[in-house]
Amino acid sequence: MLKSLVNKYNIAGPRYTSYPTVPYWNQETFLLKKWKSSLVQSFKESNSDEGISLYIHLPFCESLCTFCGCNKRITKQHSVESPYINAVLKEWHLYLELFDEKPIIKELHLGGGTPTFFSPENLKRLITGILNTSKLAPQHEFSFEGHPNNTTREHLQALYDVGFRRVSYGVQDYNPTVQKAIHRIQPFENVKKATELAREIGYTSVGHDIIFGLPFQTLQHVEETILKTKALLPDRLAFYSYAHVPWIKGNGQRGFDDADLPSADLKRKQYELGKKLLAEVGYKEIGMDHFALTTDSLYTSMINGDLHRNFMGYTASKTQAMIGLGVSSISDSWYGFSQNVKGVESYYNLLKDNIIPVYRGHILNDEDLVIRKHILNLMCQFETSWTDEKLYFNDLPDTLIKLKEMEKDGLLNIYSNKIEVTQKGQPFVRNICMAFDVLLQRKKPDTQLFSMTV
Structure with missing residues (x-):
C-alpha cells in the first residue's frame, strides 16, 4: 500500500518554507520602497511584543559538497572574511535607519556556506557589532551551522560567549562511498568530537542533519548512520530527503547521474526505517522531516502550538519580522518577502552606494x-x-x-x-x-x- x-x-x-513560493513571486509589482514599508509596518506591530529574527548568510566554503543546493563561494583565501563582515554590518545599519527604536532580537541564525570558515575572532566581531545596536529578548535563541571537520573549541567558545546555545552539524551520511560521491568526507570521530565539545562548553541543543536519497545510498547505509547518530543522541535532528535539482543549482549536483540515486520507493523505505530507529530511543517527529528529544525546545514548541516555519526551516518560536543579511538571504515581513543579490561583488557594490542589496521580492x-x-x-x-x-x-x-x-x-x-x-x-x-x-x-x-x- x-x-x-x-x-x-x-x-x-x-x-x-514560504507562500507564495519563490518561483511565484510577483516581481513585476515589487519595489524596494514597498518592501521597506512592509517591514516598517511589521516592526511597529511586533518588535515590542516578540522581537525580530535575524538570518545571516556566510557563503564561503573551502571545498564544494556536491549534494548542496545553497548559495556558496568556494575559496581557500581567508582574506575574504573581514570585507564580508564589514559589508554585513553595513547592511544591518541600513536596516536600523528604517526603525524608530532598537530592534529586540529574539532569534539569530548563522547559515551558509560554512559559517565556521570564518575565524572565531571575526564571528565574534560580527555578532558583537549587531548586539551593540540592539536589545535581546528574554528568551532569545542563537544558533549556527557548524562543519564537523573545522568547528574548533575556539569557534564554539567564542560564539557561546556572545549568546549562542544551539549548534547543528551537517552529517548527511557516514558511509565512505556516499561521502565520496557527495564530496563530504568526515569520519564519525570528527562529528563525535564536535558534538562533545559543544556539550562540554555548555550548548543546550546540538543538532545533526542527515539526508536520505543520496547517490549510492542503500537501506543499510541509512541504518548504520542512524545507529551511529543514536550513540551521540543529538537533541534534535533534521532527517530529510535529498533535493536533486541540478537544473537550478548548476554543476555541483551534476557530479553523479540520476541512475545513481535511490528510487522513490527505496527513499521512502529509508525514511521509514530511520523514523522507526529514532522512535526507539525517544525521538518525536516534528512537522516534516524533523525529530527532537522531549527535552528540546523544538518539541516543546510543537506541544504548545508555537512551532513556526520560515526560510530557516522549523523554528521553536515565531517572529513576524525576519531580516536576512548577506548574499542571497531572504527577508520576511509577513506582508512581503525580499531576497538579496546572490553575487558577492554585486552585494558589495550596492552597499557601497548605501542601497539595501535586494534584487527581487513579493508583496502579499x-x-x-x-x-x-x-x-x-x-x-x-x-x-x-x-x-x-x-x-x-x-x-x-x-x-x-x-x-x-x-x-x-x-x-x-x-x-x-x-x-x-x-x-x-x-x-x-x-x-x-x-x-x-x-x-x-x-x-x-x-x-x-x-x-x-x-
Missing part, C-alpha cells in the same frame, strides 16, 4: 495572506480550519475537491470547517499543501521547478 501511495504522490512540489495580497496561514498551519500542526470567516478564500471549494482523492487514500480527514492530516498522510503533507497553492494550480510550470515530494 505504501509503495503504491509513493508512486502516486511522488511529484515535483515545493517544501513550503489579501488572498496570499490567507493561504499562507493555511499552509503554515498544515506544515506545523498538520491541520487547518476556516471557522474564522477571514480564513475563507474563493478557491476553497475547488481545493477541497482536489483533496477528496487524498481523503479516500486515508491521508487526511475533511470536516465541515477544517481538515486534519492523518499520521499516514504526514509524509505527504507537501502534496496536501499543493492543493491550497492556488498560484501553482492556476499556472502549472512548463519545466520542473521543485524537487520531488518523496
Whole structure:
C-alpha cells in the first residue's frame, strides 16, 4: 500500500518554507520602497511584543559538497572574511535607519556556506557589532551551522560567549562511498568530537542533519548512520530527503547521474526505517522531516502550538519580522518577502552606494495572506480550519475537491470547517499543501521547478 501511495504522490512540489513560493513571486509589482514599508509596518506591530529574527548568510566554503543546493563561494583565501563582515554590518545599519527604536532580537541564525570558515575572532566581531545596536529578548535563541571537520573549541567558545546555545552539524551520511560521491568526507570521530565539545562548553541543543536519497545510498547505509547518530543522541535532528535539482543549482549536483540515486520507493523505505530507529530511543517527529528529544525546545514548541516555519526551516518560536543579511538571504515581513543579490561583488557594490542589496521580492495580497496561514498551519500542526470567516478564500471549494482523492487514500480527514492530516498522510503533507497553492494550480510550470515530494 505504501509503495503504491509513493508512486502516486511522488511529484515535483515545493517544501513550503514560504507562500507564495519563490518561483511565484510577483516581481513585476515589487519595489524596494514597498518592501521597506512592509517591514516598517511589521516592526511597529511586533518588535515590542516578540522581537525580530535575524538570518545571516556566510557563503564561503573551502571545498564544494556536491549534494548542496545553497548559495556558496568556494575559496581557500581567508582574506575574504573581514570585507564580508564589514559589508554585513553595513547592511544591518541600513536596516536600523528604517526603525524608530532598537530592534529586540529574539532569534539569530548563522547559515551558509560554512559559517565556521570564518575565524572565531571575526564571528565574534560580527555578532558583537549587531548586539551593540540592539536589545535581546528574554528568551532569545542563537544558533549556527557548524562543519564537523573545522568547528574548533575556539569557534564554539567564542560564539557561546556572545549568546549562542544551539549548534547543528551537517552529517548527511557516514558511509565512505556516499561521502565520496557527495564530496563530504568526515569520519564519525570528527562529528563525535564536535558534538562533545559543544556539550562540554555548555550548548543546550546540538543538532545533526542527515539526508536520505543520496547517490549510492542503500537501506543499510541509512541504518548504520542512524545507529551511529543514536550513540551521540543529538537533541534534535533534521532527517530529510535529498533535493536533486541540478537544473537550478548548476554543476555541483551534476557530479553523479540520476541512475545513481535511490528510487522513490527505496527513499521512502529509508525514511521509514530511520523514523522507526529514532522512535526507539525517544525521538518525536516534528512537522516534516524533523525529530527532537522531549527535552528540546523544538518539541516543546510543537506541544504548545508555537512551532513556526520560515526560510530557516522549523523554528521553536515565531517572529513576524525576519531580516536576512548577506548574499542571497531572504527577508520576511509577513506582508512581503525580499531576497538579496546572490553575487558577492554585486552585494558589495550596492552597499557601497548605501542601497539595501535586494534584487527581487513579493508583496502579499489579501488572498496570499490567507493561504499562507493555511499552509503554515498544515506544515506545523498538520491541520487547518476556516471557522474564522477571514480564513475563507474563493478557491476553497475547488481545493477541497482536489483533496477528496487524498481523503479516500486515508491521508487526511475533511470536516465541515477544517481538515486534519492523518499520521499516514504526514509524509505527504507537501502534496496536501499543493492543493491550497492556488498560484501553482492556476499556472502549472512548463519545466520542473521543485524537487520531488518523496
